[in-house]
Amino acid sequence: MVFKKRLDYGFNAFSVSNVRRAPRSIRKRDRTKRVVEVSRICAFELLASLAGKLLEEGESFASSNASAGHDHVSVVKDVELETQYDDKPLKTECVEHVSCDASVVTSDWTTENSDNSKEPKHSENNAILEPTLTKAPPACSEKINDDLMYTIRKCNVGYGSFTGNLDGCSPDFGDLCDDISENGVKREVKANNCLTMDPLELSMTFPSPINSDRDVKLPSHSDSVPNASFSRHRNDIKLGSRDDDEKFSRFNKLSNRFKVSRPATLIEDRRIRKFLTSKYWKAAPKLKDFEDSQADGGIKALHRKQKTYYNYDKCQYDTLYKRRKFFDCSSIVTSDGGIGNENVSNSPEKVTNKNKCHSVAMSHGACEIASLLTGHQASHKSDDSHVKLSIKSFRIPELYIEVPETATVGSLKRTVMEAVTALLGGRIHVGVLLQEKKVRDDSRTLLQTGISSEDNLDALGFTLEPGPVIGPRPIFSEEPPLQLPRGSAPQNLTSSLVVTPALDTGIPAATPDPPLLTNSAKPVDSNYEHVSSQTDMLTDQNLSESRALVPVPAMNVEALAVVPVNQKIRKSELAQRRTRRPFSVSEVEALVQAVEELGTGRWRDVKLRAFENADHRTYVDLKDKWKTLVHTAKISPQQRRGEPVPQELLDRVMAAHADWSQHQAKQQGKHHPGTLRITDSQAYRDGVVVAIPTITM
């Protein structure tokens, strides 16, 4: 419409000219949106960081906990924690990577926890932690940042069982505590683990084992947890500190954006993709590497073409590193294991009733399980003498991931996914620990082994071990194929991210957690818009935080990580490219309208004016679209493809194109003050002040 007016009256241009560029601030806003996507990833990192912090602070706790030892954990406490957590966690931590992740995670956890947190029971192992949780809450909170608290809480929740309470997820918490306590040293790692995993995982993850590199030793913990093998991990995971930083920065941006309520824009995605694609990241370790890495300590992932060896040296890697930590300290593949989580039974809550939930944490590789779950006590068996176990998460052996600084969070995620996938695909097998001892006799019954008794359930643990056998990972049955030992598909790894395509592209922000899961299954793209919208809404509030955890405590994680990963992995490469989103007629209309008013050459403004909320349309996209529209308008209708654009719009395109081309030409030539007229209008637009007749309207 405007356009017409313009045509009719040259003056319209006038109005156009009035248009000004949006203030920078606005511009930022747009960008901000884009960031959101990253948030997810960040979440992990954040979690990891959180975990780290928690651990650190937790140390103190741990000690206290240890002392408390058997205390019962009370659910209530958890709640408290949550509250605290809510308060700050994110922000504070965000500064550090951890915080962000944590926040995210936390939220998720919280949810779960809350659920679980109904009744804490205590378990022996858990006891240690519990005290912390239970009593600690307050104390902990004091010591720990909110975030930490939060994390802890989560852990507790996860561990609920250990206390005997909740779903029996308590373990996580305990683990954390343990980790912390013992390790002060490497809480991060633990944290990471925790993050990765569910609460359980956290608990599961044993710091001690994890420590291998870091050698975290869990004094108090150690007892309960067998640590033996952790040593293997080396954890070499290095996350580029830089990455982290960057991420942080990004993250921060994201967070801001989130506030804005927009999903990360494509731009970031792009960057990420670029990075990924480009040479920089090589993250995904390959199975072989994995092994090696494990042995060595780090897996090197190759990403695509480039080599990706990440050195710990660089900060960049730190980021990855952290992630890895999240996962576990271990190598990329396994470590965090978030991937590996398995929920045996169901939600803890339900389980609680009848089942005993045992959560097991896997350490993999040599790791032992840190704790188990505890579930509710007695009832577990209730049903038929079935032993019900709830494994919230498995710890993955450490993965070594290197990512370029420039890598986006999304890329990092992918990388991790790939690594995990590869790991899973490869040689992991599950080990059962009872009373910290490995149960080697597979032929024995649970009853015989003592696993059926509640008492033992607490002492039941599962570990992921690098197994000679690849097949054996029951847990990840779905993924088996993945095995991409690195050799086979370094590149594949990339693809592992695959889902990403959709995710990355379309869903950057939205996709986050839940979406991820779904995404794997669903094509996100189509939903993208919706997603974004959702994202917007969510973003501010929950998304950033919740995503990570929200969807899934343990279960979801698995689903997400595992399944999707596999699929994605192969495609990873392509994934990078944004999904194609043909412009709808309405979009074209909006574009034409905006261009008529603003002219060509001010794509940022066009974007702001007509696609402010279309995060998936960048100004570059608009410019490109305009280019194609102009082309389309010039060719015969028969030659046109795709959704037909109304001729009326094409006509306007041509008119606007001609009009603005002229303007540009004039400008270049420097407006000669000669004749104005149409020119005038142009001049206005350009901001040229011409003595224009006073035409109003």
Added chain:
DNA sequence: CTTAGGG
């Protein structure tokens, strides 16, 4: 970061 263009 934006533009402008080529791929």
Added chain:
DNA sequence: CCCTAAG
């Protein structure tokens, strides 16, 4: 859509 060279 992507990628890049130039502002």
